[in-house]
Amino acid sequence: MAVPFTPVEIDAIRANTPGCTDDLIHLNHAGSSLPDVSVLDAQIGHLRREAGIGGYEAAEETAEAEAAVYDSIAAMIGGRRHEVARMEHATAAWNAAFWAIPKRPWQRIITHDHDYGANWVAFLRAVEVHGVVIERIPSDAHGQIDLERLASALERPDDIALVSLAWIPTNGGLVNPAAGVGALTRAAGVPFLLDACQAVGQLDIDVESIGCDALSATGRKYLRGPRGSGFLFVHSRAVERFAPAHPDHHGAEWSAIDSYTFAPGATRYEYWEHNHAAWPGLGAAVDVALRLGVDRIQATIAQRAKELREQLVERGMSVHDAGVAKCGIVTMTHPTLDAGEVVSRLATRGVNASSTFLGSARADMEARGLPSLVRLSVHCTTTPAEIQRAATAIGEI
Structure with a gap:
């Protein structure tokens, strides 16, 4: 099994990624991720x-x-x-x-x-x-x-x-x-x-x-x-x-x-x-x-996603992820707010997220009685500190 990137390695990856800043926590990589500077060049x-x-x-x-x-x-x-x-x-x-x-x-x-x-x-x-x-x-x-x-x-x-x-x-x-x-x-x-x-x-x-x-x-x-x-x-x-x-x-x-x-x-x-x-x-x-190694990217994403799921549950959110193997997409519902409202409130706190509605996966979501989901997706650029800050923001709303 590949090992996740170390904090030093993640810092180096983030340094080459212009979107990785202290002001933004990007948890919408399953929508559109943050490119390396070489991609822009x-x-x-x-x-x-x-x-x-x-x-x-x-x-x-x-x-x-x-x-x-x-x-x-x-x-x-x-x-x-x-x-x-x-x-x-x-x-x-x-x-x-x-x-x-x-x-x-x-x-x-x-x-x-x-x-x-x-x-x-x-x-x-x-x-x-x-x-x-x-x-x-x-x-x-x-x-x-x-x-x-x-x-x-x-x-x-x-x-x-x-x-x-x-x-x-x-x-x-x-x-x-x-x-x-x-x-x-x-x-x-x-x-x-x-x-x-x-x-x-x-x-x-x-x-x-x-x-x-x-x-x-x-x-x-x-x-x-x-x-x-x-x-x-x-x-x-x-x-x-x-x-x-x-x-x-x-x-x-x-x-x-x-x-x-x-x-x-x-x-x-x-x-x-x-x-x-x-x-x-x-x-x-x-x-x-x-160059980074997709196996190590995969290991890092899995680690961050696991951390996020655990912290969301600790704050009273319902996590709806299925499967024996799980990926970097974390889906949840808030106890009282619909997905669109959660995503909107997170944006005001500098956290990018997205939502999934019936039209995207009707057969599954109807079967599970889920009209909408908040979708939080991590990457190898995501840090444990960002996971902590995002989960805290979700708990506060």
């Missing part, structure tokens, strides 16, 4: 170059550096360069994979109650477009996806379009057993789409061990990268099995007047136009995570 430097010599010219000048971002991402997740596609954000990445997976009428989309609201909207749209059926796998006694129930559902693999799983849902602190799901889907030969938007940068990832066919991610959360950046991993075994729904002339070559040919690897999911400043910014964020 990469973005701003490219924007200045675009302004100085032109956008096309700046892109040509940095083509080699842009290409290196794929290598960094592949190294971070245990994949290969040609399995990584550049994306604008996690939703674009997830949708690119979801709509590429073949679907037939009456096939099942298997999901878990914790899947994200945006994904559920896509499921419902697929019901209308493809005539598929949504099958919900309930949670087990620990609140995570019930692997025994999933195994039973997979006994008829021919009538399953895919299994979709939110590795770390938007609410509840849960880390779903992604590798357990991957083992079952691989054995059944069923496509497995893993939403890792809140796992990448927080968990040490090996896509081969997980066994997913596609993995979607964003830059703005635990990777501490730019907003408007993300990536999609598509395993080599799935590249020819799936077909992008909306390719352009970058993702596919217009090879004859009446035909096209998909680009090799995951590039077929990309569009020619993209934010040339955000992509190197994302690369810088990935390089920071690799």
